[in-house]
Amino acid sequence: MVAYSIIGQYVPTNSIIHRLDPRSKTIAVFVLAIVVFMAGNFPALLAMLGGAFVLAAITRIPARFFVRSLKPVLILVGFFFIFHLFFTQEGTELVSLGALTLYSGGVTKGLFVSLRILTLVLFASFLTLTTRTVDLTNGLEKLLSPLKRIKIPTSEFVLMMMIAMRYIPILMEETKRLSMAQAARGADITSGTILSRMKALNPLLLPLIVQSFKQAETMAQAMEARGYRMGAERTQIRLLTWKKADTWTLVFTGMIAAIILITRS
Known part of the structure; x- marks a missing residue:
């Protein structure tokens, strides 16, 4: 059984992006995230979204993986769209539905x-x-290593964050397994009213919580x-190597950020 999670799961395809140093990818993603939040118009945002689709093609990850794993994200996206559609009262009035009025600004x-x-x-x-996960942990630890001078436990913080991200697909797979087991026993969580669906989730939530605690204890x-101790200095079997491709990645990312920020108004 394969859990399709777009966050916390590694898909090996040996693309050029896979071969980049995790430090350069972390910095590039951080910069791009800031640029996405600062993009102030549709052309800039659509350009960023188009760039994300291009990167998805470069990674060589199958398109069906993105389609399946984006379903939960699309639900969240739809929620924000509906929220602004009904509660943003800006622009011209489009449709009046009793107590609710739709405005062009909301759309x-x-x-x-x-x-x-x-x-x-994306x-x-x-x-x-x-x-x-190991490379990403090492990369983040290297980037945050200067904070150790002010007594911040960066190693423990990075490890905690990576374990949490790694458990996202594991929990999704466990949820799918438990829902199939409950369906085989006659439970129906896919039909009926919202209240009946919430009640039907009760037999699913308790085993999921218990299983999560068991997995955490096992880990x-x-x-x-394996000798892990808090605060102990550890060596690394996989050494990180910064290459020319990593430098050019950051240069290209900086150029994109500069263009978007100049044209964001």
């Missing part, structure tokens, strides 16, 4: 916010989809058995 702002969230999720996903025991 425009809803589309803009939805596209911004979708673009941001850029963030490239970091985990193209980087092994803690495995880490202790």
Whole structure:
């Protein structure tokens, strides 16, 4: 059973983006995320979204993976669109539905916010989809290493964040397995009213919580058995190497950021 999660899952395809140093990819994604939030018009945002689709093609990750894994994200995107559609009262009046009135500003702002969230999720996903968890952990630890001088436990913070991200696809797979088991016992969580669906989720949530605690305990025991100690200095078997491609990646990212910021007004 394969869990399709766009965040926290590594898909090996040996593309040029996979071979980049995790530090350069982390910096590039961070810069692009800032640019996405600062893009102030539709042309700039659509250009960023188009760039995300180009990067998706370069990664060589199958398109069906993105289609399946983006379904939960599209639900969130749809929620923000509907929220702005009904509660943003700007522009000209389009339709009046009793107590609710739809305005042109609500449609425009809803589309803009939805596209911004979708673009941001795509850029963030490239970091985990193209980087092994171990390499990403080492890269983040290297980038945050200067904070150790002011007694910030960067190693523990990065490890905690990577474990949380890695458990997203694991929990999704466990949820799918439990829902199939409940469906085999006659439970129906796909039809009926919203209230009946929420009640039908009760037999699913408790086993999922129990299983999550068991997995966390198993991981803690495995880490202790391998000699993990908080604050201890650790060596790395996989050394990170900064190449010319990483430098050119940051240069190209900086150029894109400059162009978008200049034309964002």
